Amino acid sequence: MPTTFGSLRRLALTPSLASVAFAGRGFPVTSTPATARLEAVPQAVVCGFEWGIDARDQWEVERRLGLVDPEHRGFAYEGVTMAFTVLDAMGRGRRTRDLLAGPGQPHIFLAYIGIGFAMARLPRPLWKKVLPELTGTPYHPTMSWLAVDGYGFDLAYFHTRRWVDEQCTPKPYPWQGAPEYFPRAVDQGIGRALWFIHGGSPKQVSSAVRKFGVQRQADLWSGVGLAATFAGGCTAEGLAGLRDEAGAYRAELAQGSVFASKARAYAGFVPAHCEDASTALTGLSVDAAAKLADDCAVDDRARDGSAHGAPPYELWRANVRMRFRDFGSALRPAPKPAAEAD
Template identity: 45%
Template sequence: MNALRVIRRKIMTPNRSATRMDVRGFHVKSPEARALLETVGGAFLDGFGIAAEARTPAAAKMPLAAVPTRFRGFAHEGAAMAFAIRDGLRPGGRNVARFLAGAGADHIYMAYVGVGWAMARLPRIRWSTLHSPDPLLRWLVLDGYGFHQAYFRTERYVYDLYEDSSLPWRDVTAPEYASRAIDQGIGRALWFIGGTDVEVVAGLVERYPRPRWADLYSGIGLAATYAGGATKAELTALWDHAKDYRPQLAQGAAFAAGARAKANLVCPHNEVATRIFCGQPVALAQKVTDEAMVDLPSDGPVPAFEVWRQRISEAFVRSGHYALTATEQK
């Protein structure tokens, strides 16, 4: 049986070359930035492979925990994708449910995003198998779907500005919000596609219609904070580029802070980013996200997830930090 699991891993796991910047045609800012982003992609594939081979989600816990701190969240994201694909290919599979209840519990944000990657790889007839029971966090599945599409279908989603305006989604109260959740994932992908080069990333945003900028900058703030790859000077330049979208940039950074802190994966680059985008350290940025989650309304035309995001953005607006220029922050 072990040999069969090894074969399953080899068959399921994408080729590592798929994460190379030259293969993807992404911008390379520097050898260091390239190495970082390719290491992130490699960690994702490592997590995917671990889950593809694991007999059960519990068996994946120790190998995933062995991934270096900075990249461990990406490995759990990849693992969630693999477990979701396994569920999608086998009727009645409950791998994701067990993963969320065990090894993936502290990485729940990344796990939901990983399910979104699986969504992009499974036929639509199998989307009903995707396990995302939390009505608040299930929008992160679409975030993951958006990242995947921009990362692997860059010409269509980034340069042709394609928008998934009619994607079928299980939420019937706010189906039109699906495209916005997808844009948040596309924004995260722009950080990778632009090679963490702030000028390039901002230029990619400016190709899109302005109504999409807020969600794109939210995703960029999350990626720049969670993955890193930019210096303090570069992050302050991004802050200046965002201008009217600084509250959304801060909201994305706060999401990243919450994801890192919940999983006990906080690294120095996370602290640098949250101090620039949120005006406070990771612990306080996480507190903003937790407080904004209290007494959220039921889903309606505006989903609770968007109310949560708005509350976080508004908290940073009230702080006055969003109005500061990079020079004033110094």
């Protein structure tokens, strides 16, 4: 049961389900069964946030999350992580660390995004407190850049005029010691948001991406590929059209799809739409795409050797992109160089 103070926090901080709906946000989306399923994603996040901000303990939250359909459970974990991050940053708790080291571990990729949602609601001086230390977690801290991705998604979804229509860019922040990379990770989140803002319509999403400066489009397309694969909302025919729309950015689209497949496989539940999207955007099954992600991973301490070297997260992304050089009639990743072959 929630505490009285918890209920007051929930009323003050939680967006309503209607306010995250596409119509409530004023997005140019035609209502269909497919867009309704896509719309359920932010609604699952809101439910998770409500449970997290209200909860007396982690046990209660875990039991509630266990009742969520497996397809949407990761999104609910996003919401709980967002709530716990806000509470921890404003106090001295360890809710986020306990969640991500425990039942949230299979959903670590989406949980990082939830941290980014919290960042959008916290003043920057508190950001130094949002990322828990997760010793023994294989994707920490490399994949913590997904928190910045989540921050970018939140900006675009809730402040669309400024961050999408006016294409503003955020002030750099030294996340993982790489302030110059911060705006790029934000753009990856904005690209994901475009998939939702336009209801998974390939032509509308493509048109929205092309309105941005050319230097930003690669990261935007990566975000589109991640959202299209992880969240779904598009037919097989539409996915083929999306690949065509990406044009010169097909490798970026494929890279985003590969990371989505890795996240789904790691969580232990792969919906049919994820398999369809992976096949259409990468030419690989989800299992094969997840293996490709593992093959391309880099050491957490890796840098390119320059004074402003790319963070390991970007090196990992670049390794995946490099595997997609041949875009013939059937999309297939390029084979490993001979020196790397098993």
